[in-house]
Amino acid sequence: MAMLEVNDIHSYYGNIHALKGISLTVDKGEIVTLIGANGAGKTTTLKTISGLLHPRHGAIMLEGERIDGLPPHQIVMRGIGQAPEGRKIFGALTVLENLEMGAYARNDTAAIARDLDFVFALFPRLQERRSQLGGTLSGGEQQMLAMGRALMAHPRVLMLDEPSMGLAPVLVEAIFETIRKLNKEGTTILLIEQNAAKALQVASRGYVIETGQIVLQDSAENLRKSEKVRKAYLGEA
Amino acid sequence: MLSNPDRSYPIKIGLLSGVIAVLIALEGMIQAFGARDIIGGVISLGHALLYATFFAAAYLAIRRSGATRLVNTIFVGALSSLIASIFVIALVWLGSWTDLGYVFVNATQPLYELLTFKQGLVVGSLLMLIVGIVMGILAALTVALPAKTRQYILTPVIWVITLGVLQDLVTVTIQNMPFLKPVTNFLYVSNGLSIPGALTIFVLLLAINYFWLEKRSAAQNRYASLPPASRRAVRWGSIGIGVVLLLMLPQILGLYLSEVLDNVGLYLLMGLGLNIVVGFAGLLDLGYVAFFAIGAYTVGVLTSPELGHAVIIGNWWVALPFGVAVAAFAGILLGIPVLKMRGDYLAIVTLGFGEIIRLLALSDVLKPFFGGAQGTRSIADPDIGPLEMTWSPQSFYYLFLAGCILVIFVSTRVKNSRLGRAWMAVREDEDVAQAMGIDLVATKLLAFGMGASFGGLAGAIYASKLTSIFPHSFNFLISINVLSLIIIGGMGSIPGVVVGALALVGLPELLREFSDFRYLLYGAALVVMMLVRPEGLVPEARRAMELEEFREEEEPAKEPVVLKTMGQP
Structure with a gap:
């Protein structure tokens, strides 16, 4: 059974038909990437999965259990964590408080403490800056914090929305390294990216989204080789 | 003469303060507050308001000019406060030449008399100019003083003004304690503080303030070195005194x-x-x-x-x-x-x-x-x-x-x-x-x-x-009042709300003349707060920290290298 299964969802912003039947699956322990251009519907897909947007049609299943239609906080409690686009950390809260906020839906104190140690081990930089305000971190640190905060919910599926956005190349490299490492330790990841080249390097499978529809789906390796992807997303001739 | 490239700033701020001073006068505040003396026969609250405008002009001009030599600061300060005082004189001259009362109801003879210290047009104008220059010099001296000395002097001055303005409150309070009557008789004349009273308060508070600022850390150390039991006793004692005071307050x-x-x-x-x-x-x-x-x-x-x-x-x-x-x-x-x-x-x-x-x-x-x-x-x-x-x-x-x-x-x-x-x-x-x-x-x-x-x-x-x-x-208006007191006190801060309520609801009641200008001053206070102290009088710790850090961030940002500390493969 797939960890996360999205089945033919249609989402709207008012009357605008933003998602026209998106289907995708993420299996346990996988990194699956959803790539596409600006405005293709990547973030809308993520918002629909996390319940901020309700699909008018279609179903979303987490380990066989339907979650579409649930309010966002219940979807978080069922195990979908996310680092939203643009990081969106709480600027007025300290690093530690941001991380604690990530565990808001949980009450298993001992396990939370373990996850905090895990996040600090993953991002030692956050531990150094634990009492600094989130808003004063650099872009790369904010991205680490956003990922750390999402991990604090101990998600079954971690959704990352454009983690490389607006970061210097060295930092992009480092972020993707961390994604790979997280996955090795067992985290299932749905990665949404514009940086198709990088995303297809870490992912095992990928989906290409265009104007609200999946136009291509294959293993990451095949996608890298595909004519269409190379032309449209990898910038090769 | 000036070390700052923006040489016109003292003039600009002088002009601005002049306009504000004239507005204060035309609004009727100087007359309304003129009846309340801070020090009987010497200075009224209305005049103090005017002088404060001059002083503020000079202070801001000096701060902005970056001048360090005393001569320069005096020049800059006196220049801007002089310009401000010229506006006030211009108002009086204009008023004596033509009838402004047609447009501004408060532009009347009594106002002009107040503004010329009842000394006639020429002598009064000269006096006002001198006041302007003196305020400029005072501002320069204030800036020149070492920060510590400034603090020693500033607090007693504020207290003298407060006690003078709140004469009613103090006398009414003391009426209920007849044994303190001689004290009020000494401190106050019929309207405002007596001159010896004001001096006594000043000297006394200067001493207290000096002692407090010098010995505070010693006192704190002594408190910290007390055994926990006595420390607890001190703490509960002070809480007890506070509670008793709160309970006795209406009496x-x-x-x-x-x-x-x-x-x-x-x-x-x-x-x-x-x-x-x-x-x-x-x-x-x-x-x-x-x-x-x-x-x-x-x-x-x-x-x-x-x-x-x-x-x-x-x-x-x-x-x-x-x-x-x-x-x-x-x-x-x-x-x-x-x-x-x-x-x-x-x-x-x-x-x-x-x-x-x-x-x-x-x-x-x-x-x-x-x-x-x-x-x-x-x-x-x-x-x-x-x-x-x-x-x-x-x-x-x-x-x-x-x-x-x-x-x-x-x-x-x-x-x-x-x-x-x-x-x-x-x-x-x-x-x-x-x-x-x-x-x-x-x-x-x-x-x-x-x-x-x-x-x-x-x-x-x-x-x-x-x-x-x-x-x-x-x-x-009640909704607006409540919102204003939160903003002025400090949003999200509980002590801030207390201070805001005291300042916005309590203070206007104590100064009866205030009531006519209540909303004008609310508005002014809100604008000034947003510019000078957007976090409120008693800001919430978090918000203060946030604003503080963002202010620091306006300095050229450093991009930390984080690569090494990221997850290593």
């Missing part, structure tokens, strides 16, 4: 000032309620008066025999929980339709809600329930059991005190709770808060409900205190 202050305190308490209750909605959860509510009205009308309607309802609860204490509960329920009810609204839209809807409640109370259709324009009368006193007491402002003080303590306690606890954290997250970013697993609907409705319940409590006490309530007592 010490007398009737009128107890009334003022009641008003402060009323606004404090509302301020703490609105603080939950606006300060904690970040939901801008401009119709908060609605919940105050609902609390008042619920208790009124339930306890007033005049309207002839089927259900009458004679006892105020039994009606009180209904008042609070109905207000809380109304808060939640208002919250449901506005759940998806943010910022400006929310503000407009709540604004409408406030007006709707007032109009419902006023409506003829509902007259059998609420009494329409005639209001609800004969509302019960908060008598306890069969005990019938006479209820005065002094006894209501205790009711407000109890209410405030309760509400402060609840606010403090809830702020540091899980719910408080959730509010903070919602205030920062609703979508992300949801992605953290926060139930947005419950969190917002709890904020509206809890905030409204405090307003309902305020309304319930208010209804009983006045015994009659009328729709026009619940107008929009």
